[in-house]
């Protein structure tokens with residue numbers, strides 16, 4: 001930094017008329033050297049906020065200064081930029097850049113860090129060398145303070161060609177990197193909704209490439225199937241082309257063909273992954289990108305839970321206020337590590353179809369439930385393991401500090417203990433922990449031997465490495481210590497020599513070491529003292545010998561710090577080289593943690609192991625809602641059973657016409673009636689959640705459960721107006737219903753909570769009837785249909801695979817008591833008027849309502865036959 005660079009005189013704040021706020025308007029020939037470099041850098045990053053290091057600050061100029069000041073509520077001031085005059089300026093202290101950058105990124109800005117890459121002293125009067133060292137965007141964060149420990153931070157890339165699509169995603173903080181391809185754009189939308197990426201890359205031929213569209217911002221260059229709730233980066237098409245993407249992946253993963261990565265035959269998946277990789281490399285600049293080997297997956301390998309269902313079943317957040325508290329994840333998470341917590345979230349959002357996979361998770365839970373000491377010891381030990389995935393990520397990308405490596409070493413040294421603990425275990429996920437590659441123990445040992453007990457955060461200021469590690473380092477330390485001791489003794493010696501009792505030796509950044517004497521004693525100062533500074537009460541001196549020592553100390557300390565830094569970065573590099581080994585084991589630790597947490601939960605809450613089967617059976621005895629149960633005092637939740645879906649044998653054709661066969665056939669469709677607030681919605685969701693938990697591998701809240709694996713779970717629950725897309729309540733409801741009827745199969749589970757209430761009663765009832773009939777007869781999807789249309793109970797008399805259930809209440813003369821018990825049979829009343837009375841509707845209105853109801857009941861007798869079967 002030169003003297004002119006640091007001239008920061010605040011002018012009238014917020015008066016943007018007095019200074020320039022657009023870097024494109026300046027006459028560049030009139031700019032001083034540093035500002036010229038700034039605007040040239042800014043030209044390359046028009047769509048990001050450029051933070052430019054000047055001494056102890058990161059400064060922003062022109063339009064970025066205005067953004068910084070506005071968004072972070074900082075003072076907008078100005079600075080002289082050569083002959084050009086004053087330009088807008090705002091800045092933040094360099095040591096707090098992470099905090100301010102986090103806020104900007106959270107608000108949807110990309111931030112470019114242009115740092116000083118040499119010391120001001122090295123520049124010796126010329127302009128300090130500065131380079132862009134990092135580009136931070138919502139999807140490319142690594143810093144601990146910018147990430148949420150319990151969830152992944154995904155960067156996604158999509159490539160769309162007609163109706164086909166490729167999707168790649170990565171969490172660069174954990175190294176996870178996956179790609180897939182599909183042929184229905186609806187599935188792409190669903191995958192993005194599952195992943196909730198922080199940023200999505202879209203190749204485009206838009207003129208403003210590089211721009212970051214913040215959530216809700218639209219662009220004609222954004223394909224319509226992409227949900228508006230994400231941040232999108234419009235990128236050049238080039239890195240997403242087959243010609244660029246394929247070699248990029250081959251080179252990155254050092255393979256000759258993409259066959260080993262599983263995506264050789266998936267050109268769109270390859271293009272998305274290649275484009276994503278290029279972006280990550282571009283944004284990380286000098287930091288190497290530490291991604292795991294690319295994995296290819298297929299969306300059809302997992303239970304399909306669309307966004308609507310995920311929302312309705314409140315898997316990761318509640319519908320009412322979007323909070324984590326009250327969600328399924330909240331109720332199930334008993335993990336001990338951040339890695340486990342993230343893995344549980346991923347598992348719940350992507351349940352399995354493969355029975356073998358489900359059973360091996362169940363086996364592990366079962367073993368841990370059966371062995372309490374093992375479970376407790378495991379949980380205890382897991383709590384001592386830090387976020388190995390992210391620590392390794394930071395080591396790999398060269399951003400880890402010494403504290404990170406110390407935490408990593410501590411965690412690595414727990415792994416052999418973990419292996420010892422599970423040495424006799426039989427279940428697959430515990431066996432995976434039994435072998436720790438010796439290289440990891442050696443690495444932990446090395447880190448412990450090299451790093452001091454509790455190292456500082458800064459890695460360039462020494463104090464990181466223990467003595468006895470490096471001869472050169474020890475020699476320099478000894479020199480510095482001897483000289484420091486000499487200075488420490490100086491005070492005592494000089495006091496004795498001069499007989500000035502209050503003589504002190506001090507240090508400041510400007511003058512270095514000095515001898516301070518009160519002014520009253522100035523006449524007693526020896527002749528070899530050279531005066532340097534006069535203050536009100538004291539005089540400050542130096543001596544040639546003191547300066548000589550000081551020069552030696554400073555040089556030796558610089559050397560010392562540099563040497564320590566070199567040893568540290570070599571250690572970090574060693575960790576980076578083992579990144580894959582560490583991460584493989586971290587994944588196993590995370591999975592074991594999830595299962596150990598689920599075992600603990602199973603014990604606490606009395607869950608059972610569901611028997612998982614092929615076919616269509618859903619049999620739950622005394623099932624409970626996993627979240628509501630935990631929100632009520634123990635024993636208050638009323639368990640309810642469910643029996644749905646029969647094997648596919650002998651169930652077509654004649655049964656429908658032979659009325660006496662009805663009783664022997666297990667229902668595919670349950671019509672569920674009951675008064676308001678009796679527990680219909682709760683029951684419906686309980687069945688969906690139990691099925692989803694079972695396919696995640698978890699035990700379930702029930703006394704007994706036998707569950708066939710579902711291909712999809714659909715829900716349709718009381719809609720609200722979708723103002724964003726201008727759809728009415730009824731249209732949202734119809735769209736959702738249409739989606740279900742068009743996609744459900746006999747292996748799906750469909751949960752309908754009211755249909756047809758958003759329109760005229762008879763229209764609504766007619767639609768509800770037709771939908772129920774279609775589900776039971778044409779699709780034979782296992783369905784629970786909660787409704788206040790009691791007329792639908794008549795379907796059970798016509799179709800053998802339809803059954804009526806009701807949630808019961810006890811009627812007392814003056815009130816009703818909710819029993820929350822689901823029993824066979826249809827409810828004959830809704831008690832809606834009773835609910836109105838309880839809510840305080842005026843007595844006359846209640847009276848009149850009863851009269852009107854009596855009239856309607858007398859006149860509207862419904863008589864419907866079955867479509868093809870009457």
Ligand SMILES: Nc1ncnc2c1ncn2[C@@H]1O[C@H](COP(=O)(O)OP(=O)(O)OP(=O)(O)O)[C@@H](O)[C@H]1O
Pocket residue numbers: 628636637638639640674675676677678679680681682683820821
């Ligand atoms: N099995 C149960 N045991 C104990 N409490 C329950 C049970 N089921 C539901 N509840 C309680 O009853 C409340 C109302 O339940 P729910 O919302 O499911 O009623 P509903 O029948 O769907 O009402 P509406 O028809 O008005 O939508 C829930 O908030 C819950 O606290």
